[in-house]
Amino acid sequence: MPDDPYYPATAPGSGQWWLRRVSGSDGNVLADRLRGVAGFEAAWSTGIAGSLGDPSTIVAVLDTGITSGAYAHPELAGKVIAGYDFVSEVEYANDGDGRDADPSDPGDWVDHGDLANPAFAGCLLEASSWHGTLIAGQIAALTNNGQGVAGIGWNTQVLAVRVAGKCGATVSDIVDGIRWAAGLPVVGVPIINPNPARIINISFGGDAACNAEYQAAIDEVWNSKGAIVVAAAGNEHAGLSRPASCDKVVGVVGLNRDGFKNNYSNFDARDSNIGAKAVIATVGGDDDGADSGLWAPYLADDGILTVDNCGSTVPRMPSTCPNGPYAFLFGTSFSAPIVSGAAALMLAVNKNLTAQQLVDGLKASARPHVTSPLIGTCSWDNPGRCICTTSTCGAGILDAEQALRYAEAVRTDQPYTAPNWPTVVLDNPEIRAAVQVSPKDRDPNPPVADGSTSKGGGGGGGATGIGWLILLALATVELARLRLRPTARVRRS
Numbered sequence: 001m002p003d004d005p006y007y008p009a010t011a012p013g014s015g016q017w018w019l020r021r022v023s024g025s026d027g028n029v030l031a032d033r034l035r036g037v038a039g040f041e042a043a044w045s046t047g048i049a050g051s052l053g054d055p056s057t058i059v060a061v062l063d064t065g066i067t068s069g070a071y072a073h074p075e076l077a078g079k080v081i082a083g084y085d086f087v088s089e090v091e092y093a094n095d096g097d098g099r100d101a102d103p104s105d106p107g108d109w110v111d112h113g114d115l116a117n118p119a120f121a122g123c124l125l126e127a128s129s130w131h132g133t134l135i136a137g138q139i140a141a142l143t144n145n146g147q148g149v150a151g152i153g154w155n156t157q158v159l160a161v162r163v164a165g166k167c168g169a170t171v172s173d174i175v176d177g178i179r180w181a182a183g184l185p186v187v188g189v190p191i192i193n194p195n196p197a198r199i200i201n202i203s204f205g206g207d208a209a210c211n212a213e214y215q216a217a218i219d220e221v222w223n224s225k226g227a228i229v230v231a232a233a234g235n236e237h238a239g240l241s242r243p244a245s246c247d248k249v250v251g252v253v254g255l256n257r258d259g260f261k262n263n264y265s266n267f268d269a270r271d272s273n274i275g276a277k278a279v280i281a282t283v284g285g286d287d288d289g290a291d292s293g294l295w296a297p298y299l300a301d302d303g304i305l306t307v308d309n310c311g312s313t314v315p316r317m318p319s320t321c322p323n324g325p326y327a328f329l330f331g332t333s334f335s336a337p338i339v340s341g342a343a344a345l346m347l348a349v350n351k352n353l354t355a356q357q358l359v360d361g362l363k364a365s366a367r368p369h370v371t372s373p374l375i376g377t378c379s380w381d382n383p384g385r386c387i388c389t390t391s392t393c394g395a396g397i398l399d400a401e402q403a404l405r406y407a408e409a410v411r412t413d414q415p416y417t418a419p420n421w422p423t424v425v426l427d428n429p430e431i432r433a434a435v436q437v438s439p440k441d442r443d444p445n446p447p448v449a450d451g452s453t454s455k456g457g458g459g460g461g462g463a464t465g466i467g468w469l470i471l472l473a474l475a476t477v478e479l480a481r482l483r484l485r486p487t488a489r490v491r492r493s
């Protein structure tokens with residue numbers, strides 16, 4: 001176990017349960033059940049060379065940028081490579097110009113002054129999200145350094161590729177960012193990325209169908225650079241967002257810590273062949289704030305604890321954050337980096353894995369979805385907390401240790417055989433109490449159709465014992481100007 005003080009179960013909010021070993025049974029209370037986690041602590045303990053990551057294995061974080069300079073998070077010191085800033089529209093960029101070579105996150109708040117500008121029609125009033133920094137922390141926070149939190153890749157580096165400013169991101173900036181991150185040339189950008197990433201994390205989504213522009217970039221980096229895109233499913237308890245829905249993309253569905261689909265995650269009940277796609281599931285926090293389903297009082301968890309910046313507009317120096325620069329997070333935004341981080345460990349074990357082998361390995365090593373006689377399976381009629389199947393949430397539950405064993409088997413030219421997993425059947429007092437309230441967690445939800453739908457952010461003031469604030473429940477909304485919203489819900493200190 002790493003020595004970071006926020007890691008153990010004795011830390012506030014039960015610490016970083018999302019990194020711990022798979023464990024627990026119906027005999028444990030929810031806080032002690034970890035049947036949905038990836039089990040990084042077990043992966044780190046395998047002794048397989050590379051299981052702590054490798055600095056040459058780089059994960060591109062296509063996001064709001066990452067705080068830097070005086071505002072850099074101390075837990076990301078030496079772990080972030082400055083890539084490029086692809087935010088092309090000056091009115092949203094918030095750094096005074098269009099594209100540039102500095103991907104620092106200047107903040108993405110939207111205030112009343114912004115909303116008075118017609119360019120911000122459809123945007124929401126909100127504080128800065130620090131979305132890219134949060135995700136970088138999950139993947140690469142300094143680990144076993146006696147401070148703060150642990151990250152997935154003790155030696156993994158992240159590449160900051162800024163694609164999102166105020167009010168989200170545009171598809172054209174995202175697809176240029178995908179190409180550049182993988183090492184391909186982009187028209188108008190004077191430098192080719194000297195630190196190409198083979199894993200590209202996109203915790204953004206829109207509710208339109210995958211289009212040719214997206215698919216072309218995804219195919220190009222897969223074919224020419226062996227790079228994979230890992231993308232969040234989205235948070236509307238509806239169909240997969242794009243680019244998670246695109247071919248070859250590893251779409252990531254969010255689970256509760258106990259292994260069933262969480263209240264908000266998107267899934268797919270249209271495509272009976274989804275199990276054959278690259279989709280996989282892992283935890284993302286299961287919140288008890290607004291729009292969190294009828295069962296939230298019984299089944300919500302404490303969220304994904306990682307680094308944060310507490311500035312509500314411009315970044316703050318982390319040392320000045322009143323409750324420390326850390327936050328508990330909820331959203332498929334924070335499920336996707338768990339898969340990206342696992343893929344980076346796979347590549348650290350075996351750099352020769354192809355893009356196809358990365359996807360095949362994640363799927364072949366996944367644990368079966370949990371079952372329950374008490375909770376119904378996921379469907380459009382039952383889109384809240386529900387039991388995943390390979391027809392709705394992909395190949396299974398991410399298993400970090402087994403993913404590494406797959407990578408090691410390929411490296412040593414051995415066949416990989418998945419364990420003979422026992423079937424996990426959930427039947428415990430919390431679930432029984434929840435279904436007493438209602439047979440389903442929430443009402444039927446129409447599948448997301450192509451084009452825009454009306455969705456709003458939800459707020460909420462709840463707190464745990466130590467005063468964390470639920471900031472905002474953000475939806476993945478594609479707005480009038482094709483700006484995509486981050487798939488995040490943040491409970492911030």
Ligand SMILES: [Ca+2]
Binds near residue numbers: 085
């Ligand atoms: Ca700029």
Ligand SMILES: [Ca+2]
Binds near residue numbers: 085095100103
């Ligand atoms: Ca910039």
Ligand SMILES: [Ca+2]
Binds near residue numbers: 075147
């Ligand atoms: Ca640390």
